[in-house]
Amino acid sequence: MEINNSQITVMSVRIDNSEGVVTAYLQGELDHHAAKGIREEIDESLERLRPSTLILDFKNVTFMDSSGIGLVMGRYRTMQLLNGKLVVKNASLHIKKVMRLAGLDRLAEFE
Amino acid sequence: MEINNSQITVMSVRIDNSEGVVTAYLQGELDHHAAKGIREEIDESLERLRPSTLILDFKNVTFMDSSGIGLVMGRYRTMQLLNGKLVVKNASLHIKKVMRLAGLDRLAEFE
């Protein structure tokens, strides 16, 4: 294994909105510490924009534990209330493995 | 600061020889643990090839403490015995800072 240096990445999210589709680009390590802030940012957008689709883009998520499952599940429920759908995009193999434990692959669309 | 993941890089050295010039391309984190193996590999080449110039290339050295000073000093002495010279190449600012503490900037040529 090739590894280099000491590290913590601060989690962040960038939110994009176009024609009823909200995309949340997540970045960093998604754990319990990080989840709260991310959740609040996403929920604030969902309330304001009431999109028909929420895309959670995991491309730049380098770590996720079951706190991330809570995040996805909660957003799935909100999207159901809005009669919309949830799409999970660009999840790494490791993150898919965690999501599969929760059966998230049966709830959200994966891209 | 932007940092990502947990890590240790195993130190390694690749040795190149052409027309009396031996170049040792160091890679990884140069501490006491790593220095011994690296030292032995370089010394074996110096004994065999008796070059007029030894170039220590630090381009891929991501960390160095005073064990690295010992390494450079020792090789400087060997090259003096061989009536040759020592060149230190591509040292990062941090590594130069460590070397300067030992006055290595007055012994070796820096490139």
Next chain:
Amino acid sequence: MRPVNIMKVNFLSRSANESFARVAVAAFIAQLDPTVDELADIKTSVSEAVTNCIVHAYKDGIGEIYITVKIYENDKVSVTVKDKGCGIENIERAMEPMYTSTQGGERAGLGFTVMQSFTDRLRVKSRLGFGTTVIMDKKLGKKSVARGT
């Protein structure tokens, strides 16, 4: 069997320390040259156990979390995560997938499920009012030995 290398770390139950805990354990077992997958499995399991100490064991305050990592000759790693928090009343129920004692729906109740799936063996000991100890064992696949002095 005696471990060939041991590391113990303890720190306060602040959520900012979750990532520290993962990195510390990963950096210690890096000497076994684990695969990226093995490292991710262990980091995730450690993250679950440590988060449980913060969210459940010490839910009403700040306490200490104790981690011990042991490396054995045959590339077996054992990680113990201990707290002196509230303890678990019913361990069996706590370990059921999707069970969580937390309100509000943001905990998935899958911490123990992750630990169980991503390691070879999970043991949980707890005493109400005294704390909880979680022991996770995992054998790494690749051959290598802890080197050094």
Next chain:
Amino acid sequence: MRPVNIMKVNFLSRSANESFARVAVAAFIAQLDPTVDELADIKTSVSEAVTNCIVHAYKDGIGEIYITVKIYENDKVSVTVKDKGCGIENIERAMEPMYTSTQGGERAGLGFTVMQSFTDRLRVKSRLGFGTTVIMDKKLGKKSVARGT
């Protein structure tokens, strides 16, 4: 002043643990958002202190090394590296630049010089036959607070 966050780690004096020690300390202070330079200074100083425990304090065997990292409100970091090894007879002489008790010329005698140059304050306590404690303080320049629960 009370620290806002504390981490303690101990491990065996095997040279394979040198890099682990650096990474663990760096990962813990990462919550202060240090600059790359500050992180390099601290990692180098920790590496010197830990190497001294391995090379000098426990030169004839394997012992335990204890590190404590404290983070204070004003972004001050204090790192203590302790061993129960042979101790230092003459601390003043030991701290002189280029002084080393090791034969063979592969130790530069600059460990303490590095610690002194790369931190704001260095204190060394030692008792012959009982061990040595090195305390290094460094104030990080950028404003930030340890966040979290």
